[in-house]
Amino acid sequence: MFRKLPDPAAPTVTVTIDGRAHTVAAHETAASAALLAGMGATRRSPVTGEPRAPFCMMGVCYECLMVIDDVPSRQACLVTVADGMRIDRQPGARALDFGGEDA
């Protein structure tokens, strides 16, 4: 879907996208990194279960909600990547963590 223009001078970080390690430019957002990794759907709609993916890339549409470093419902297009960041698909509605065993 997307490719990068060569930019050898840009510093890089290593992130885990959908369980696999990727080396990406340090200025990438979690959403652009997921698009570059060819992730396709980045979440499922909590209403219908349909696959969804980043749409506006400017923080307006909330389609890019993902699980980032185990925190669900983050707007991936507004999160800059960091070394060691884990970026995961969001399965639907955010689960509430009440701290108990059934959380």
Add this chain to the structure above:
Amino acid sequence: MAEMQDLVVVGAGPAGLAAATQAAELGLSATVLDEQPAPGGQIYRAVERAAQGPAAAALGEDFRHGLSVVDAFRRSGAGYRPGLQVWQVEQSGEVLASDGQRSEAFPARRAVIAVGASERPVPIPGWTLPGVMTVGAGQILLKSSGMMPSGETWVAGSGPLPLLYLSQIIAAGGRIAGYIDTTPAANGLAAGPHLFAALRNLPYLRKGLKLRGVLRRSGIPVHRADSVEAAGDGRVERVRFRAGGAWQEKPCDLLMLHEGVVPNVHVTMAVGCAHGWDDRQKCFRPTLDEWGRTDIQPILVAGDCGGIEGARAAELRGRLVALGAAADLGRIDQATRDRLARPLRRELGRHLPIRAFLDTLFTPRPEVLSPPDAVIACRCESVTAGQVRETVRIGAVGPNQAKSFIRCGMGPCQGRFCGLTVTGIIAEATGRTPGEVGFFRIRPPLKTLTLGELAALAE
């Protein structure tokens, strides 16, 4: 709580940066709050880095101009707080924002709302499929990440932005499978009477013609179509369009849509400022005077969130709003304000005459404003246009009733990507104007917020 400022500016695009720069130059205290990690807004997104990056030449001189706006701001001494989401603006001018962990209050004598524009919703069949994005999203990826579309990429829509984006991709050596131009043929005739005024904006017109020339010489196929659909299993695989009455279908793995931009009115609506329907631009906008003043004294508006005028005009509006605020706060007298404003207004007069022509030429086709029944209107809650029409049949008189009946506009985007569609559908179904129908009632928090972020305010 932050220190009281003369101006707290929401948004670091050209309007917000220019307002803060002008205010600081006059000795006022000013702080800019912005969602992004770097100044420039969407139009000059990541300009400090991108202007040195691999896409710099392709992005062009107009983009590069953003560097001068950002440089002036950096030198001005105005405060800058990136990475903050504003979730509430009080009628007092105080602004509440969160960095994702904790909220903070920013008291201000005047709040300058400079949150710009976003792309008009383009509700077509299949627009929620992965692989369907806005043209603006594609351009943001080019500016901020040097990302180029690859594979079978189609661009569909109308307006200056698709032409600009296509020319940038061509300049960067990219490939586009085709452009589906949805501009209604009749718009050209309607725009004709505005052409004379537009001639006062010759550089703009020349730029438009140049972009069309670049597109023509590129060999990218252009199809004039009056309807577009995306289709696929789990992601976009095909684009369908109706050209000259006949449907065509093409393989597609990335479809970018665009039908113009509209002001971001959620902030000013939530504060309670008066708004009206702009029938030429087919959008709501706050009611402003020549100094960007709303009907609520501490709340000022600069740039495209007050009506679409473009980046260069936004910069001038930002400076004018700061001059007005400085006079209203007693920091300069009115004669000084008017003297400093004169050259800015003269330049503004050079950027505005083309708007009527552009607005009319690129007025979206009716099915963008009120799509067919099967099309999803509200992406967050997966509500179709037909379901919205059904609420009208059972008695909903406006968007707020429709919202409580079927949840359209109640998801995390809070109606940003369905508000105009829901208004458009109800207006068409009831034979009223969008202005009469009105918009969703917008309430804080303007952005999703955890209770933890909220509780941090009390610390």
